[in-house]
Amino acid sequence: xxxxxxxxxxxxxxxxxxxxxxxxxxxxxxxxxxxxxxxxxxxxxxxxxxxxxxxxxxxxxxxxxxxxxxxxxxxxxxxxxxxxxxxxxxxxxxxxxxxxxxxxxxxxxxxxxxxxxxxxxxxxxxxxxxxxxxxxxxxxxxxxxxxxxxxxxxxxxxxxxxxxxxxxxxxxxxxxxxxxxxxxxxxxxxxxxxxxxxxxxxxxxxxxxxxxxxxxxxxxxxxxxxxxxxxxxxxxxxxxxxxxxxxxxxxxxxxxxxxxxxxxxxxxxxxxxxxxxxxxxxxxxxxxxxxxxxxxxxxxxxxxxxxxxxxxxxxxxxxxxxxxxxxxxxxxxxxxxxxxxxxxxxxxxxxxxxxxxxxxxx
Amino acid sequence: xxxxxxxxxxxxxxxxxxxxxxxxxxxxxxxxxxxxxxxxxxxxxxxxxxxxxxxxxxxxxxxxxxxxxxxxxxxxxxxxxxxxxxxxxxxxxxxxxxxxxxxxxxxxxxxxxxxxxxxxxxxxxxxxxxxxxxxxxxxxxxxxxxxxxxxxxxxxxxxxxxxxxxxxxxxxxxxxxxxxxxxxxxxxxxxxxxxxxxxxxxxxxxxxxxxxxxxxxxxxxxxxxxxxxxxxxxxxxxxxxxxxxxxxxxxxxxxxxxxxxxxxxxxxxxxxxxxxxxxxxxxxxxxxxxxxxxxxxxxxxxxxxxxxxxxxxxxxxxxxxxxxxxxxxxxxxxxxxxxxxxxxxxxxxxxxxxxxxxxxxx
Numbered sequence: 001x002x003x004x005x006x007x008x009x010x011x012x013x014x015x016x017x018x019x020x021x022x023x024x025x026x027x028x029x030x031x032x033x034x035x036x037x038x039x040x041x042x043x044x045x046x047x048x049x050x051x052x053x054x055x056x057x058x059x060x061x062x063x064x065x066x067x068x069x070x071x072x073x074x075x076x077x078x079x080x081x082x083x084x085x086x087x088x089x090x091x092x093x094x095x096x097x098x099x100x101x102x103x104x105x106x107x108x109x110x111x112x113x114x115x116x117x118x119x120x121x122x123x124x125x126x127x128x129x130x131x132x133x134x135x136x137x138x139x140x141x142x143x144x145x146x147x148x149x150x151x152x153x154x155x156x157x158x159x160x161x162x163x164x165x166x167x168x169x170x171x172x173x174x175x176x177x178x179x180x181x182x183x184x185x186x187x188x189x190x191x192x193x194x195x196x197x198x199x200x201x202x203x204x205x206x207x208x209x210x211x212x213x214x215x216x217x218x219x220x221x222x223x224x225x226x227x228x229x230x231x232x233x234x235x236x237x238x239x240x241x242x243x244x245x246x247x248x249x250x251x252x253x254x255x256x257x258x259x260x261x262x263x264x265x266x267x268x269x270x271x272x273x274x275x276x277x278x279x280x281x282x283x284x285x286x287x288x289x290x291x292x293x294x295x296x297x298x299x300x301x302x303x304x305x306x307x308x309x310x311x312x313x314x315x316x317x318x319x320x321x322x323x324x325x326x327x328x329x330x331x332x333x334x335x336x337x338x339x340x341x342x343x344x345x346x347x348x349x350x351x352x353x354x355x356x357x358x359x360x361x362x
Numbered sequence: 363x364x365x366x367x368x369x370x371x372x373x374x375x376x377x378x379x380x381x382x383x384x385x386x387x388x389x390x391x392x393x394x395x396x397x398x399x400x401x402x403x404x405x406x407x408x409x410x411x412x413x414x415x416x417x418x419x420x421x422x423x424x425x426x427x428x429x430x431x432x433x434x435x436x437x438x439x440x441x442x443x444x445x446x447x448x449x450x451x452x453x454x455x456x457x458x459x460x461x462x463x464x465x466x467x468x469x470x471x472x473x474x475x476x477x478x479x480x481x482x483x484x485x486x487x488x489x490x491x492x493x494x495x496x497x498x499x500x501x502x503x504x505x506x507x508x509x510x511x512x513x514x515x516x517x518x519x520x521x522x523x524x525x526x527x528x529x530x531x532x533x534x535x536x537x538x539x540x541x542x543x544x545x546x547x548x549x550x551x552x553x554x555x556x557x558x559x560x561x562x563x564x565x566x567x568x569x570x571x572x573x574x575x576x577x578x579x580x581x582x583x584x585x586x587x588x589x590x591x592x593x594x595x596x597x598x599x600x601x602x603x604x605x606x607x608x609x610x611x612x613x614x615x616x617x618x619x620x621x622x623x624x625x626x627x628x629x630x631x632x633x634x635x636x637x638x639x640x641x642x643x644x645x646x647x648x649x650x651x652x653x654x655x656x657x658x659x660x661x662x663x664x665x666x667x668x669x670x671x672x673x674x675x676x677x678x679x680x681x682x683x684x685x686x687x688x689x690x691x692x693x694x695x696x697x698x699x700x701x702x703x704x705x706x707x708x709x710x711x712x713x714x715x716x717x718x719x720x721x722x723x724x
Contacts, residue, residue, distance in 0.1 A: 054542070054688065065541060161539065167689030169531070169539035176538075177523065177531035179427060179717075180416070180709020312674075326416065326706035327529030330696040334689065344688035347542020355541075 034068035035361075037354040038105040040130075041075045042098050042121060043112030046339035047135060047162070048075070049084050051109060051346050056088035065351055067358040074101045076112075103128045107353050109346060110134040111162075119143055126154045131357070133349040135162035135342055141236035145249050157353050162345035164237045165190055165318045168334040169345075173322065174244045181324040183245040185285035188320030189313050190237045192336030193220045193228040194260050194280045196315050201268050202277050203314075208265050220316070230259035231299040234282040241320075242284035242297050250284075256298040263301055276303040277311040309333075396430035397723075399716045400467040402492075403437045404460050404483060405474030408701035409497060409524070410437070411446050413471060413708050418450035427713055429720040436463045438474075465490045469715050471708060472496040473524075481505055488516045493719070495711040497524035497704055503598035507611050519715050524707035526599045527552055527680045530696040531707075535684065536606045543686040545607040547647035550682030551675050552599045554698030555582045555590040556622050556642045558677050563630050564639050565676070570627050582678070592621035593661040596644040603682075604646035604659050612646075618660040625663060638665040639673040671695075 039055070041048055055062070055072050063069040072090070076098035086094075095101065098121050102108050108125040110132060112118050118139050122132050132151070134140065140147070140163055151158035161171045165188075174183065189195050193215060200211040212229070215221050227233045235255040242250045260280055271278050281302040288294035304310045309331060313319045318336030323329050335341040401417070403410055417424070417434050425431045434452070438460035448456075457463065460483050464470050470487040472494060474480050480501055484494050494513070496502065502509065502525055513520035523533045527550075536545065551557050555577060562573040574591070577583055589595045597617040604612045622642055633640050643664040650656035666672045671693060675681045680698030685691050697703040 050688070058542075058544070061544075062542070167539070167543070167686070168692060169535045172534060172539050173531045176714055177529070177534050177710045178706070179713035180420075180424070180711075181529070181706045182420070182423075309674075312671075324529070324706065326412070326702040326709070328697045328700070328703055330530060330694070332692070332694055334692040338690070340688040341690055344540070344543045344686065347688070348539050349542075351541040352538055 034358065036069040036071035037066060037107065037357055038071050038073050039107045039109060039350065039354075040073055040098075040101040040105040040125075042101070042108065042110045042118070044075050044077045044084050044086065044094070045111065045113075047342045047346065048077075048109075048111040049086055050339045050343035051111065051350075052086055052089045052093075054343060054347055056090070062351060062354075066354040068354070070350075070354060073105055076101050078112075099124065102130060105130050106357055107131045107133065107350060109350060110136060111342075111346065112136075113138075115139055115142065119147075122147060122158075123150060126150050126156050126158070129154075129156070131157035131159070131353045133159050133162070133346055133353065135160065135346060137163040137233070137236040137240060141239045141252050144240065144243065145251075157356070159349035159353060160240070161349050162342050164240050165320065166335055166337050166341035167344040167348075168318060168320070168332050168336075169348075170241065170320050170322075170332055171244055173330065173332060174241055178245075178322070178324050178327060181326045183286070184323040184325065185283065186238070186241050186245060186320060186322050187281055187283040187285075189279055189310060189318050190282045190320065190336065191228055191231070191234040191280060192316035192318060193222075193225075194231075194234070195313060195317070195336070196220050198260065198278055198280065199314050202272070202311075208263060208268060228259075229261045231257045231280060231282075232259075234280060234299045235297075238282035238284050238297050238299060242295050245284065246286060246293070246295050248295060250295050250297055254295075254297055256296070256300070258300045260301055267301075271303055274303075275306050277306055277308075278302070279304050279310050279313070281310065396720065398431040398433035399428060399469065399719055400433050400435050401712065401716075402435055402460075402463040402467040402470045402487075404463070404470065404472045404480070406437050406439045406446050406448065406456070407473065407475075409704045409708065410439075410471075410473040411448055412701045412705035413473065413712075414448055414451045414455075416705060416709055418452070424713060424716075428716040430716070432712075432716060435467055438463050440474075461486065464492060467492050468719055469493045469495065469712060471712060472498060473704075473708065474498075475500075477501055477504065481509075484509060484520075485512060488513050488518050488520070491516075491518070493519035493521070493715045495521050495524070495708055495715065497522065497708055499525040499595070499598040499602060503601045503614050506602065506605065519718070521711035521715060522602070523711050524704050526602050527682065528697055528699050528703035529706040529710075530680060530682070530694050530698075531710075532603065532682050532684075532694055533606055535692065535694060536603055540607075540684070540686050540689060543688045545648070546685040546687065547645065548600070548603050548607060548682060548684050549643055549645040549647075551641055551672055551680050552644045552682065552698065553590055553593070553596040553642060554678035554680060555587075556593075556596070557675060557679070557698070558582050560622065560640055560642065561676050564634070564673075570625060570630060590621075591623045593619045593642060593644075594621075596642060596661045597659075600644035600646050600659050600661060604657050607646065608648060608655070608657050610657060612657050612659055616657075616659055618658070618662070620662045622663055629663075633665055636665075637668050639668055639670075640664070641666050641672050641675070643672065 075093045102125040108130045197211045200206045282299045284297045319333035437455045464487040470492045559573045562568045644661045646659045681695035
């Protein structure tokens with residue numbers, strides 16, 4: 001829909017207010033009379049079920065913040081029979097047909113994981129006119145460049161704070177807060193499972209292989225622990241952060257990657273002896289000449305001084321340090337994973353997209 | 363300008379893509395051919411001059427990120443004769459007439475400080491059709507509710523990340539990242555001057571009054587140090603954070619405030635003896651019944667355990683811990699002040715507002 005270009009003058013609403021609504025609608029306009037914003041949820045595992053429960057029990061608050069009610073039109077799952085905690089959620093929303101759902105909504109929330117059918121559903125949603133929120137780091141690491149290009153062409157949003165360190169607002173910081181700065185590097189502990197293991201060894205003196213076994217028993221590792229232990233999870237996250245910071249098409253194959261599985265008790269002993277701690281650090285930095293910058297990405301077990309903030313990062317906590325030319329050093333930390341924590345990030349993206357849609361109606 | 367309401371469907375651009383541009387324009391559309399986004403700068407002190415220099419030396423990068431060139435139309439100052447570092451900035455931009463500037467631009471950046479004439483100029487800018495970026499915490503603490511209401515009525519943005527802990531993205535986190543969550547509390551060290559003093563006493567054993575004198579000599583305190591020492595600076599910041607978190611009209615008079623000027627060397631001795639450290643902590647929290655929530659705000663010298671992250675916060679660094687229902691505990695830290703650091707936050711807000719304006723042209 002072409003519009004005549006005009007400089008914003010008195011009486012013209014700039015694009016900004018549409019995007020920068022206060023948390024509560026200060027005008028007091030009743031949200032009830034507004035056309036709902038329709039939301040489809042793909043996936044109802046730990047994160048998806050938490051999102052659904054929050055949409056139910058925070059419905060009024062969200063409607064006030066968005067300026068219109070959020071209407072969950074359906075929840076697509078693979079296995080209708082699997083027991084789930086959907087307390088407060090309208091019965092009858094579950095379906096095993098995600099395709100029909102994504103054609104008829106304003107915002108699609110993809111928390112099913114995996115490459116397909118998630119990829120196809122996201123593409124279908126964008127083409128059908130919806131914005132998309134996702135937590136799918138592996139899909140984005142592999143196909144995010146194409147998906148963002150598609151979203152750009154279709155004029156819709158693709159948001160994924162939840163894909164990178166749960167509720168810790170790193171994507172928003174890198175992309176938005178530092179939009180007026182130049183990022184030099186991003187380094188951090190971005191995988192809670194491996195940090196839990198390394199922390200157990202360093203602070204409790206548990207032999208390394210026992211720590212790995214205990215972490216598995218406690219449910220900190222996937223059934224196939226490769227993604228965590230080999231640094232693939234951390235690599236996907238640092239790839240997404242590098243793209244957000246510097247654009248470009250950094251991919252998984254660019255990551256200089258080494259996980260923790262090759263570490264030995266001798267390594268930990270040596271670290272302890274030199275007042276250091278081993279941490280799995282994911283990093284991305286700009287190198288090369290100003291005219292020909294290179295982006296480097298790595299995931300590596302790294303020795304850090306025992307009094308460094310990274311060394312103080314315990315159990316499942318994650319921490320990211322961003323260095324920017326003007327801002328200096330910014331440090332963000334919090335839970336690296338968890339159903340509620342990841343749901344918080346999903347809902348944050350959802351509310352922001354919904355607010356923008358409602359504001360665009362004005 | 364009324365527009366017929368229609369649900370966004372295939373082919374309709376949702377509001378979201380307008381707000382969520384990637385850092386670099388992936389479509390490769392030449393920014394040079396676009397109508398510039400006109401920017402007026404009010405104030406060229408440490409922060410303002412840094413903003414002007416960055417607009418000059420990052421002009422190409424910013425144009426790519428925004429999708430159009432940013433054109434600095436003028437820099438209003440009180441004293442045309444005062445020496446300033448405006449390296450790279452077009453000569454002839456300085457003026458001592460801010461009123462004329464704000465009538466003819468898209469975005470006004472207010473970094474002059476003080477209540478008047480800053481307040482009048484911001485109101486004039488919003489009525490004339492501009493979005494506003496400001497770092498003016500005292501103005502916002504006293505008149506922010508009315509200014510945000512005016513911005514909302516005029517349909518323009520009012521952004522102030524720079525007013526609260528420089529480049530540490532706390533406003534963006536509270537307002538946007540946690541828009542889908544419920545914030546329980548916000549606590550932090552938000553004044554670098556007093557933290558520098560307290561840190562000098564705790565870690566270097568400098569007698570308290572000597573530490574205050576040294577901080578003054580090093581330029582860490584204003585000529586009138588009351589604002590820092592009496593916790594007024596911290597109070598203004600926690601007021602802004604409380605409003606962003608829970609809406610409402612919390613004001614300076616609601617802050618249970620005690621600065622550091624009443625502390626004695628005996629207090630610091632007692633702290634040390636019990637393995638604790640005294641920090642000036644600003645806090646905001648929700649109390650009361652669910653149906654009748656109260657917002658409490660306070661600034662107080664507080665004993666913290668020596669191994670608490672607050673106790674580890676050194677010199678001019680600031681740290682804020684946000685507790686939210688789903689996200690859990692999020693911690694953000696970085697430089698609390700500084701020309702470049704504050705300029706980073708100003709420029710971040712500026713780029714985001716400019717991006718939204720350009721996207722709204724489509």
